[in-house]
Amino acid sequence: MSTRRGGSLVNIKYMFHSDIADNQGKPFSTRLYQLTQRRRHWFFIAPALIILLLVVIYPIIFSTGVSLFRVTFASQSRPFVGLQNFERMLGNDDFIQSAFNTLYYVVFSVSGSFLLGFAVALLIRRITAGVELLRLILIIPITMAPIVVGLMWNWMLDPLFGLVNWFLGLFGIPGQTMLAHASTARLTVVLVDIWQWYPLVFLIIEAGMATLPRAPFESARLEGVSSWMIFRRLTLPMLRPVILVALLLRTVDAFRTFDIVRVMTDGGPHLTTETLSLYLYRTAFTFSKLSRAAAGSILMLLFIGLISALMFRYLYRDVEMG
Amino acid sequence: MRVPTSERVFAYVILIVMAMLVIAPVLAGSITAFKPQIIWVSSPPTWVFEPTLENFEFVFFTRKGWVYLRNSLIISIGSVAVALLLGVPAAYAFARFRFRSSKALMQWLISLRMIPPIVVGLPFYAMFLYLERGLGIGLRDTFPGLIITYQTFLLPLVIWMMRGYFAELPAAMEESAMVEGYTRLGALWRVVLPVVFPGIVATAILNFIFAWNEFFLALILAGNRTSTLPMTAGTYIVRTRVEWGNLFAVNMIIMAPVIVLTIILRRQLVKGLTFGILE
Numbered sequence: 001m002s003t004r005r006g007g008s009l010v011n012i013k014y015m016f017h018s019d020i021a022d023n024q025g026k027p028f029s030t031r032l033y034q035l036t037q038r039r040r041h042w043f044f045i046a047p048a049l050i051i052l053l054l055v056v057i058y059p060i061i062f063s064t065g066v067s068l069f070r071v072t073f074a075s076q077s078r079p080f081v082g083l084q085n086f087e088r089m090l091g092n093d094d095f096i097q098s099a100f101n102t103l104y105y106v107v108f109s110v111s112g113s114f115l116l117g118f119a120v121a122l123l124i125r126r127i128t129a130g131v132e133l134l135r136l137i138l139i140i141p142i143t144m145a146p147i148v149v150g151l152m153w154n155w156m157l158d159p160l161f162g163l164v165n166w167f168l169g170l171f172g173i174p175g176q177t178m179l180a181h182a183s184t185a186r187l188t189v190v191l192v193d194i195w196q197w198y199p200l201v202f203l204i205i206e207a208g209m210a211t212l213p214r215a216p217f218e219s220a221r222l223e224g225v226s227s228w229m230i231f232r233r234l235t236l237p238m239l240r241p242v243i244l245v246a247l248l249l250r251t252v253d254a255f256r257t258f259d260i261v262r263v264m265t266d267g268g269p270h271l272t273t274e275t276l277s278l279y280l281y282r283t284a285f286t287f288s289k290l291s292r293a294a295a296g297s298i299l300m301l302l303f304i305g306l307i308s309a310l311m312f313r314y315l316y317r318d319v320e321m322g
Numbered sequence: 323m324r325v326p327t328s329e330r331v332f333a334y335v336i337l338i339v340m341a342m343l344v345i346a347p348v349l350a351g352s353i354t355a356f357k358p359q360i361i362w363v364s365s366p367p368t369w370v371f372e373p374t375l376e377n378f379e380f381v382f383f384t385r386k387g388w389v390y391l392r393n394s395l396i397i398s399i400g401s402v403a404v405a406l407l408l409g410v411p412a413a414y415a416f417a418r419f420r421f422r423s424s425k426a427l428m429q430w431l432i433s434l435r436m437i438p439p440i441v442v443g444l445p446f447y448a449m450f451l452y453l454e455r456g457l458g459i460g461l462r463d464t465f466p467g468l469i470i471t472y473q474t475f476l477l478p479l480v481i482w483m484m485r486g487y488f489a490e491l492p493a494a495m496e497e498s499a500m501v502e503g504y505t506r507l508g509a510l511w512r513v514v515l516p517v518v519f520p521g522i523v524a525t526a527i528l529n530f531i532f533a534w535n536e537f538f539l540a541l542i543l544a545g546n547r548t549s550t551l552p553m554t555a556g557t558y559i560v561r562t563r564v565e566w567g568n569l570f571a572v573n574m575i576i577m578a579p580v581i582v583l584t585i586i587l588r589r590q591l592v593k594g595l596t597f598g599i600l601e
Contacts, residue, residue: 040506044415045427048408048477055474056434059445066448120340126325126333136588137341140348142595143584145535147552148573151559152351155566161365163350199344200595207592249435249595256438259537263556277440277538284444285542297441308436 060301067295072288085295095296097271098279102255105190105275109254112194114247117201121209124202135206138199146196146259153192154179154264182272185265189273193260197253201246208242209235244315248308255304276300352577355570362566377571385568387554391575394551396465397540398533401472402526408473409480410522414510416481417488418496428485431478439538442474447542463545471539476529483528483594487521488514527587528594531580551576 067085069078089095120138124131141149156163159177168176178188212235220230236243258277261267267274267282280300284293325333354362356373381387416424450462461467491514499509515522537552544550551572558569584591 041415041419041421041424044411044419048412048481049427051408051470051473052431052434052477055470055477056437056442059442059449060437062449063441063445066445071448120337123333123337126330127337134337134341136585137345139584139588139591140581141344142591143531143535143580144348145537145552145576145580147535147537147555148576151555151569151573152347154559154564155351155354155570156347158363161363161367163347163367166366195343203592203595252436256440258439262537263559277438280440280444281542284447290444290448293444297438297444300438301441304436304438308433312433 060298063294064298066291067298069291071291071294081291085292086299088292089296089299094271094274094279095276098267098274098276101186101272101274102257102276104186105193105257106251106254108187108190109193109197109257110247110250112190113198113250114201116194116198117203117246118205120198120202121205124206125209135203138202140199141196142200142203144196147263149192149196150260150263153195157188179265180269182269185269185273189261189264192264193254193257196260197250201250204242204246204249205239208239212238241315244311248311248315251311252304252308255307348577351570352574354566355574357567359567377567378574381568381571381575385554387551387572387575390549390551390554393465393544393548394534397468397472397548397550398530400465401469401476401533402529404469405473405476405480405529406522406526409477410484413481413484414488414514416485418493428482431481434474434478437474439475442471443539443542446471446539450543462543463547465548468540468543468548471543472533472536474539475536476533479532479594480525480529483525484518484521486593487518487525491517521590524587524590524594527583528591531583534576534580 068080068082070081070085071078124134157165157178159165159175159180165175168174176184178184216234217230220234225233256277257275258281261273261275261278265273267278276296277300280293280296283289283296350367353369355377356375357368357371358374358376361368361371382391416428447462450467453459453461461470495517496504496506496509496514499513500506504512535552536550540548540550540553544553555569555572555576558565558572
């Protein structure tokens with residue numbers, strides 16, 4: 001078994017003993033064998049760790065490096081410009097606009113999908129028949145490719161033959177062009193995002209509710225506590241870690257929104273639906289301003305890092321990680 | 323739990339409406355894939371018609387859909403295989419050995435979930451470009467290049483999910499096998515892996531779905547030779563005209579395998595989707 005770490009003197013003495021005293025005069029191969037025995041976990045972990053450092057950490061370092069120079073795909077010369085790219089990005093109206101849009105997505109998509117998902121999780125506990133079928137139906141949007149969801153809703157929302165307008169027409173409401181107007185496009189995209197992801201919140205909350213102990217709820221009900229008070233004082237506090245996980249995952253995903261917007265509006269009209277991911281993609285690949293996009297992506301990483309670090313701290317107060 | 327009838331009726335009504343809102347667009351869209359071209363955009367929508375497979379035929383052969391399907395399969399299966407190969411041993415070590423940095427490393431793995439794809443996609447494009455120009459190593463628009471890139475989101479998930487499955491098994495299992503003369507690796511291979519196999523299958527399926535649906539990294543790093551199915555879906559939209567029947571045929575080809583896999587997997591799904599944080 002593994003060597004157990006502990007504060008006891010015996011352990012420390014034992015480790016000391018085996019490390020130095022035993023090894024004196026033993027052949028190198030034996031010492032090497034003992035070393036591999038003590039560090040054997042690294043043989044299992046190292047391959048995965050090396051690849052992760054290579055595909056996640058190195059690109060971020062590379063990106064940070066690129067952001068300090070002026071690099072384009074077109075020119076060979078790469079002068080050092082310091083923080084100029086960051087200044088340009090923060091002073092750029094389009095960048096600020098897309099950052100604001102991203103924040104809008106995060107706030108409304110996360111809160112919308114959370115409230116809807118939570119409500120469905122509460123409602124499904126009140127029914128008995130068809131629960132399994134309902135769960136199955138609700139899983140479908142989660143597993144659809146976001147790009148398929150976006151294309152599907154493009155069709156649903158078409159002003160001429162889309163089902164949404166056909167349905168509204170039944171009530172005498174004339175055809176709407178929701179995706180073409182600056183005032184409605186952003187909200188429409190958010191609603192589609194909610195459509196896809198509220199089932200995820202539902203699944204998480206429902207799984208959390210299934211693990212709650214029954215006794216406190218039963219005794220509260222016996223004592224005649226109202227169901228609202230049971231919800232406020234028992235369900236919500238006990239579900240806190242689960243709720244935080246759901247919010248954290250949704251926040252992180254809403255922050256990176258790209259696919260749905262790319263196929264539904266491609267950032268338009270007039271940049272009202274442009275997200276940070278989309279804007280940086282365009283900066284790098286349409287306008288070939290690689291180092292400026294790199295600076296923007298580093299800013300984006302810092303921002304989401306800050307948000308998730310705050311949420312993490314709340315989370316770890318409750319959940320003891322294995 | 324006793325629920326008053328009025329409350330139950332209310333719950334049923336709301337839930338049925340929610341389920342309809344979820345299923346109706348999916349069904350209506352899927353039906354369009356079987357409509358002949360003349361009624362793709364009929365208004366009001368035509369519900370009764372002679373179903374045809376000509377859209378699928380067009381997408382699959384005329385527009386070379388089978389090539390993209392093949393590319394998607396190679397990339398998804400390949401990247402999941404690599405992620406399992408690297409991730410399963412690491413997960414085993416995290417579940418079984420106690421060492422100083424294990425907790426910090428696991429938390430670091432979760433934090434990788436927060437990184438937006440653009441943050442790694444952008445440098446990957448430039449890195450592949452420099453590798454090609456500088457060292458003559460071409461990774462852009464190749465299967466290995468994409469399979470390596472996909473590890474950014476697959477590998478942490480594989481480690482987290484598999485760690486959970488390994489931790490559920492009693493440590494006495496390998497210990498008794500080792501007493502009987504197996505080495506640690508032998509015990510892992512002969513005794514532990516067969517037992518944990520359903521967990522491996524669940525992990526593989528969920529990761530396959532993520533790789534299959536991936537759009538952003540493929541958009542940046544794949545080209546003519548490696549285009550995936552999600553990338554081609556967008557090509558059926560031309561500013562002036564959308565080939566809706568063909569588009570939904572592609573959508574069906576993307577969606578159908580995932581829905582089948584989801585039905586098989588649904589019990590393990592939450593665990594995977596939440597990254598196993600909820601254990």
